[in-house]
Amino acid sequence: MTTIRITSYGTGHDDDPAATDPVVVDTTSLHNPPDDPAVRAQLTQKTGRDIEVARYVMATPGADRLVETAMQQIRDRLGEGRHQVDVHVSCFGGRHRSVAVALELAFRLRVLHAFDGEVHVTHRHIARPILPRRSA
Template identity: 60%
Template sequence: MAHIRITSYGTGHHDNPTAPDPVIVDTTALHNPPDDPAVRATLTQLTGRHPDVAAYVLATPGAHQLLDTARRDIEQRITHGQQHIDVHVHCYGGRHRSVAIAELLAADLSVLDDYIHTHHRHIHHPILPTRAPAAR
């Protein structure tokens, strides 16, 4: 039986979790409610645990493939006998995209006979201001 610890967090808080050789899931390319004027008012104050936010994030092209890749990586580690697996799911603020994907990944993995613990590091932190585009 493997122990899987899924941690969601926002890189904008500058206190990323540490673990030896974690599975990294980068959700920064997925749709982000605070960046979208069409849903900002309705979804921003919710978190990735809310079904509407999760559906919004999953509607991003490539979101399902991101989940599939993470699940395969975790399952491969289990097959190779790894007993403790850390999964770090990140976005910029740690309230929407990373939380939604971490929750969906935990639900997908729940069919395995393994212990899964999910922790959302920044889910209750204030929403961070949008990052300025990189200077060219």
């Protein structure tokens, strides 16, 4: 049986997941609730598991294209005959963007593409405190 392991995480925690040749999805270009004064108070303490946050993140121009690109990379790896595909989805803190995109990928694999294998999702940093931005 083929397994797809999706891991969301925050690069700001300095403990990125390890895997051989993962599909890498960088979500830092997407809208981030803590950075947006218009939604900061309502969404920052929620996570990408919350529908409001997921909708906000996925409404970013280019979000659907980012997910579809990852889906194509997953299909390519599966087409190579792999029995396990690792997908690493990152943002800075690991609570909002990476979680929302990881869940969207899992949904599309399980429901829309009727992937006949196991899809596992792990949110590595979802329960950690929100990270302060690093100064440049």
